[in-house]
Amino acid sequence: MPLKKPHNGLQNGDAGHEKESRHFGNGSQQQNMDLNGHEGEHDLPSMLEVNNDVPVVNGIGSSLANGGLNLHSTVKRKLDGEKDYVFDKRLRYSVRQNESNCRFRDIVVRKEDGFTHILLSSQTSDNNALTPEIMKEVRRALCNASADDSKLLLLSAVGSVFCSGLDYSYLIGRLSNDRRKESTRIAEAIRDFVKAFIQFKKPIVVAINGPALGLGASILPLCDIVWASEKAWFQTPYATIRLTPAGCSSYTFPQILGVALANEMLFCGRKLTAQEACSRGLVSQVFWPTTFSQEVMLRVKEMASCSAVVLEESKCLVRSFLKSGLEDVNEKECQMLKQLWSSSKGLDSLFSYLQDKIYEV
Amino acid sequence: MPLKKPHNGLQNGDAGHEKESRHFGNGSQQQNMDLNGHEGEHDLPSMLEVNNDVPVVNGIGSSLANGGLNLHSTVKRKLDGEKDYVFDKRLRYSVRQNESNCRFRDIVVRKEDGFTHILLSSQTSDNNALTPEIMKEVRRALCNASADDSKLLLLSAVGSVFCSGLDYSYLIGRLSNDRRKESTRIAEAIRDFVKAFIQFKKPIVVAINGPALGLGASILPLCDIVWASEKAWFQTPYATIRLTPAGCSSYTFPQILGVALANEMLFCGRKLTAQEACSRGLVSQVFWPTTFSQEVMLRVKEMASCSAVVLEESKCLVRSFLKSGLEDVNEKECQMLKQLWSSSKGLDSLFSYLQDKIYEV
């Protein structure tokens, strides 16, 4: 099993953390930033784009970029992606140095003036793939942001990939060990992760710097504004990898893209470029990669100058008619994934597909 | 307070008019038109475009045209827009001369062969901004058209602006005087205006000659066919001016444009060109400004040659699943506006925003 890193400990007895780990104070963080000699104004844009200028030289990056790749790259990449590992980690380290918040391992959370900035920056998976533990961290950060004085949330990613969806090497590893227990645990982790987005009451702005795959693309319609770099692209090849849709994409994608295109994405793995996603309604606007971060930050700060009541009530009006429907869809989708994963037939189909991809390398 | 014209009297004891003021007869109007030496066929197109050829030289027009402007231009324009006032009024006068209908002050209503033509032509506000009194006139005209033998309704505007939305100078003036009473009155006026569009049973065709802002853009999805001139553009910067969405835009915009773009319009004041609005579904088709009126009239007359039963039943089929939902949304949106306007905090936020804009000039 191509499991690079042990995944243990966190999922056991971790529930208690959720309540006690409160958000770090604004003051201490600002102090920390000042200590690092960064001006707030210039530091934030660079935070967002931190890895944008890194040439995509690694096997993963380039195969992701030419579009020939599906989600199973998380399996494949182990073999040829090690050379840029150190460089990537050093960058992440420098990002994390700016933060006083040590309670998150796979995301970076920054409390800014009027908004909270969550950055996917996974250390326990590649290409910001999602594991139950990482999804839990995001949920905790959302929970914190819903309770503090943030008027809105900005979600972005460190690295050249926004989010490659569920970590399939993790999935295979876990389901091989204990199909029944793990299928329930992972399906519930997805359900709670998606639910946290559905229920979040403040506007969520997402800045998509690069590929958004699977669950990483499915959650976008649950966010409120989606700004994308020209480098971004979107793919949800669920049927191709023998899975059913998740993240409410079975409902939101047909709603936004029309059944014809939505089904082509869900059934045939059709890839959308940033421009296509924009012209079809998945993305609000596309920006040039070199100025992407500045454009996003400019707009987020302007939004954060609005009245908190107006922002929250506007979102409430926009979402109120969708909310209960989305929660039902989410339940059904996760129920279906659990069934697939706990049936030997569904699992065999998934395994044989993913293992074929490994042998192909 | 930048209130140019006194707004009083009309809202008191005006309710009685609604029932007694019946539509003018077809015969007398045709006679009047003939007296003016106009041929029906050629007169109608020119009615629609009456101001299209006027070069946009005034401060309002040009600032609206370059897109840098928000709704607050209704406040700003007082200072630099007077020079073309006489010209504009003279044109409106010549339009109104053709009409026998003196019961409307801020709209022109023409009963044509098979359809009713309502033109926004506000004398008590600038840029066809909406006040409760103007909205009441539109409601009366809709009510008349629903009862007579019109097969459909054509809505257009006199001047270079289609409709600049709610009149904010009026709003500030009124709310400053009596916050509690006026917030209820104005919110109810919006509610009833929007409800009249939701409940209108015959097809509504809208011809958008220029900018459509705020409520003037929000009601478009409540109409059935939207034809726009290349000069048209669309903006609903509700959050920017510290308001929540109105005109059912919190429901219809996400439905039509997708959540990502709808929210960018509602939260960030994203402006759509006519072409963008068309490619995203808000507009049916875009026409060249010089032939816009002819193209619209040609099509409206062809539609008016259809069977009245087929037109009304087709609209009924298309709308039946939306109607009750839209009425709920309308109620909620207006309830929220009322709350905002009657709270001192919401009002302060609105006032300080609008007054900043005045001081900026």
Place this chain on the structure above:
Amino acid sequence: MPLKKPHNGLQNGDAGHEKESRHFGNGSQQQNMDLNGHEGEHDLPSMLEVNNDVPVVNGIGSSLANGGLNLHSTVKRKLDGEKDYVFDKRLRYSVRQNESNCRFRDIVVRKEDGFTHILLSSQTSDNNALTPEIMKEVRRALCNASADDSKLLLLSAVGSVFCSGLDYSYLIGRLSNDRRKESTRIAEAIRDFVKAFIQFKKPIVVAINGPALGLGASILPLCDIVWASEKAWFQTPYATIRLTPAGCSSYTFPQILGVALANEMLFCGRKLTAQEACSRGLVSQVFWPTTFSQEVMLRVKEMASCSAVVLEESKCLVRSFLKSGLEDVNEKECQMLKQLWSSSKGLDSLFSYLQDKIYEV
């Protein structure tokens, strides 16, 4: 009355066939194909495009191609379309020679590896126009495909037209004879035909080779993936020919295209090119005519390699929220058509429109 062929017999006592006529076995068909010296791999693409290379020289084809035509071409074409009749029939004959299935007269059904391929190839109507008998054949084929081991359904057409919608010469002929009885029979045939698409549980892929008109365009949103040739175009001029919408288009078209464009199609007969239909969400993707069949077959075969459970459950998730709504819409639409056809006024309007078109020729 321009009725070319007698339509009788089939609708009487035909109900019994539906249950007893089971699908032909896979084996015998393959054998038959081998006997004809075709390799499965190369035969299928050619099946799809069988008539693609035929130059469009006939009156119908060219008038359809230049877009100046409405549905009433089915009436008009009798007069100038005879010259290519023999050629067309010979092609159809060669297609049908490959099939062992003699139970269908106006469609060709091929059981392929993992999927069922239905081809509209009407012999009793022109331009693949739909009569109650042809719709019944499609329903029977859908019923068979739902019960066998097909993972999905491919629907395409023989000839240069995908489907010209309801056969209006048939409609006029029948309604002239017995308005009351025939209006019920035809409306119910449409209802059951549309219902069969709504209720079909496996993914339906449609390949649109040419014009799709009226009901032939309306059913597309009830299918799951819509691939179109550049030569395809789409038109639903219901109001123009004095009809109300059918095929759930009163619901699905506004949902997918936005009310503005949907109503322009339903009320004004606005024609969409393949590219327009794609950019607005009615079509998944557009392909070059010369490689259209290959592209479709390649993708269908890849889809058919997926897990049957995943395909069916994914479709179930995508459709579950629409299904009951669509069934209601379908009932209402057909109820309305029945009313129109059984009222002398509605019928007069339809007849006078269609007869005008005949006299025009």
